[in-house]
Amino acid sequence: MKKLTVCFLSLFSLLFALLLTQGCGINPATGKKEFQFVSDKKEIKMGEQNYPYGQQSSGGLFIHDAELSRYVQSVGQKLAPFSNRPNLPYEFKIVNHSVPNAWAMPGGKIVINRGLLIQLESEAELAAVLGHEITHAALRHGAKSMERAMVITASMVAANIFIQQNNNTLQKQAVLGTAALSAMLLQTKYSRNAELEADKYGMDYMVKAGYDPAGAVQLQALFMKMLDKKSPHWVEGLFASHPPSKERLKQNKAYAKTLPKGFLGKDIFQQKIAKLKKWAPAYQAFDDGLEALHKKKYTKAHELATKAILLFPNEGLFYQLRGAIFFQEKDYPKAIEAFTESIAKNPHYFYPYQQRGYCHKKMRNFKQAKLDLDKSQALFPLEETKLAIESF
Numbered sequence: 323m324k325k326l327t328v329c330f331l332s333l334f335s336l337l338f339a340l341l342l343t344q345g346c347g348i349n350p351a352t353g354k355k356e357f358q359f360v361s362d363k364k365e366i367k368m369g370e371q372n373y374p375y376g377q378q379s380s381g382g383l384f385i386h387d388a389e390l391s392r393y394v395q396s397v398g399q400k401l402a403p404f405s406n407r408p409n410l411p412y413e414f415k416i417v418n419h420s421v422p423n424a425w426a427m428p429g430g431k432i433v434i435n436r437g438l439l440i441q442l443e444s445e446a447e448l449a450a451v452l453g454h455e456i457t458h459a460a461l462r463h464g465a466k467s468m469e470r471a472m473v474i475t476a477s478m479v480a481a482n483i484f485i486q487q488n489n490n491t492l493q494k495q496a497v498l499g500t501a502a503l504s505a506m507l508l509q510t511k512y513s514r515n516a517e518l519e520a521d522k523y524g525m526d527y528m529v530k531a532g533y534d535p536a537g538a539v540q541l542q543a544l545f546m547k548m549l550d551k552k553s554p555h556w557v558e559g560l561f562a563s564h565p566p567s568k569e570r571l572k573q574n575k576a577y578a579k580t581l582p583k584g585f586l587g588k589d590i591f592q593q594k595i596a597k598l599k600k601w602a603p604a605y606q607a608f609d610d611g612l613e614a615l616h617k618k619k620y621t622k623a624h625e626l627a628t629k630a631i632l633l634f635p636n637e638g639l640f641y642q643l644r645g646a647i648f649f650q651e652k653d654y655p656k657a658i659e660a661f662t663e664s665i666a667k668n669p670h671y672f673y674p675y676q677q678r679g680y681c682h683k684k685m686r687n688f689k690q691a692k693l694d695l696d697k698s699q700a701l702f703p704l705e706e707t708k709l710a711i712e713s714f
């Protein structure tokens with residue numbers, strides 16, 4: 323009986339503390355007061371802290387086309403002033419991942435994957451993607467999920483106090499910290515209502531910025547086409563967090579009819595993604611090479627890595643693939659050579675440092691292993707890297 327009291331007391335005191343710390347805020351959509359545990363300031367700070375980690379977990383920044391990066395940023399900045407929270411510190415970046423995806427962290431930190439960008443056909447479609455993500459940030463969809471998660475965590479923590487006399491689990495939860503939080507921020511699966519709301523508000527922002535709402539309809543049509551094809555990349559990417567549906571397409575079509583037409587921007591968009599299109603066969607070879615590696619077809623994987631490198635020698639990911647194949651083949655010196663090349667092409671991505679660290683560890687070069695693993699941790703703190711460092 324005593325234990326039960328402790329449990330409920332802990333639960334209520336935690337929830338009460340959460341309620342007291344922030345209390346009331348303004349719902350950005352309705353303008354009405356509502357309970358918010360996560361203040362604007364906290365939300366922005368959390369987004370800023372986790373944005374680099376989110377990028378790292380999505381392949382790192384795409385660094386090969388500064389003009390394209392500026393273009394994506396500029397399209398986002400055209401929309402942001404018309405959002406329900408125009409004063410958020412919005413940022414729009416491209417990450418180097420083939421899976422078609424886009425995400426927004428609380429506070430307006432947004433990315434689009436290379437793999438989605440290349441599927442789009444016009445600036446209005448890009449504006450539709452970014453407008454949708456802006457809405458998730460502006461209407462606090464991510465922050466709201468966090469608040470829900472905090473209530474659940476508080477309950478779980480309380481339950482843990484009840485179940486466990488010692489608090490090992492609690493300590494483990496605290497240790498998870500950054501990586502777990504940024505993963506949670508990225509894995510938000512939005513509700514059906516949040517998705518419909520993000521489409522609708524996103525279209526409003528688009529139209530106010532001068533874009534044609536047809537871009538949003540074309541975007542939904544593209545999603546439905548990919549869904550019909552059951553493209554595996556799409557299932558693990560965008561569709562996981564922003565499930566498309568016939569209902570969304572239908573509602574977007576109906577809403578677009580009520581809005582004025584505007585700028586589609588097909589030519590300018592095609593011009594801006596010309597380099598990306600030129601490099602597409604190289605990335606395809608890389609994706610196929612990764613698949614071959616997973617199937618342990620090492621000769622085939624090597625051929626595809628070499629093909630990718632010949633087509634686009636500046637891309638660090640391709641050397642990283644070569645390194646990963648050598649690592650699987652237990653040829654650690656050659657793997658180190660390839661990871662070193664990968665780092666030379668892009669020193670900002672954690673993965674080749676982590677993998678080169680593992681190679682050095684296998685070769686018992688502990689000093690070099692620690693240097694690499696520390697660098698990897700500085701870029702993207704992960705539990706598995708931490709454990710590797712601790713195991714020396």
Ligand SMILES: [Zn+2]
Pocket residue numbers: 454458512516517520563564
């Ligand atoms: Zn969404």
